[in-house]
Amino acid sequence: xxxxxxxxxxxxxxRIILALVFIMAGMEKVSNPDSFAQAVENYRIFPTFSVNxxxxxxxxxxxxxGILLLFDxxxxxxxFLIVITLIAFEFMILLxxxxxLNIDCGCFGTLSAQKIGFQKLMENLLLxxxxxYIYKFGAKPKV
Numbered sequence: 717x718x719x720x721x722x723x724x725x726x727x728x729x730x731r732i733i734l735a736l737v738f739i740m741a742g743m744e745k746v747s748n749p750d751s752f753a754q755a756v757e758n759y760r761i762f763p764t765f766s767v768n769x770x771x772x773x774x775x776x777x778x779x780x781x782g783i784l785l786l787f788d789x790x791x792x793x794x795x796f797l798i799v800i801t802l803i804a805f806e807f808m809i810l811l812x813x814x815x816x817l818n819i820d821c822g823c824f825g826t827l828s829a830q831k832i833g834f835q836k837l838m839e840n841l842l843l844x845x846x847x848x849y850i851y852k853f854g855a856k857p858k859v
Contacts, residue, residue: 722853727849727850727854731785731788731850732786734782734785734795734843734846734847735783735786736782738778738779738782738785738798739779739782739786740782740824741775741778741823741824741825742775742776742777742778742779742780742781743775744775744825745771745774746776752771752774752822752825753768754822755819755820755821755822755825756770756771756822758822759811759812760812760815760817761808778801781798781801782798785798795850795851799851802840802843802844805823806837806840806841809821809836809837809840810837812832813832813837818832819831819832821836823836
């Protein structure tokens with residue numbers, strides 16, 4: 717079993733998948749910040765003054781993290797940031813569900829209108845699991 721978990725091709729595949737998810741999500745949001753700002757506002761979590769700031773910074777953060785992970789630049793650190801980000805997204809979706817909000821998650825900007833819900837929670841858990849797998853078995857710290 718350990719041999720399968722440490723298989724370099726499996727690790728590289730996982731890293732590419734997670735990186736591409738973040739690159740695609742970031743690119744779509746960068747290209748349409750107004751739409752993403754509305755998605756952030758719909759969660760009703762952040763103060764109004766911070767919504768535009770978040771909508772401008774978060775997509776670039778996702779895009780840069782995805783590119784760094786794809787090209788294996790500071791992989792352990794980048795993967796850690798991605799996992800923390802995914803956990804925050806998971807918390808925001810869960811909070812919106814508990815509050816009964818019927819909103820699009822804003823995950824991929826206007827590319828895909830996905831409602832928050834159990835499926836989105838499971839997708840994020842899968843991505844968190846992928847990130848934890850990469851962190852444990854694949855990301856070697858740069859020395």
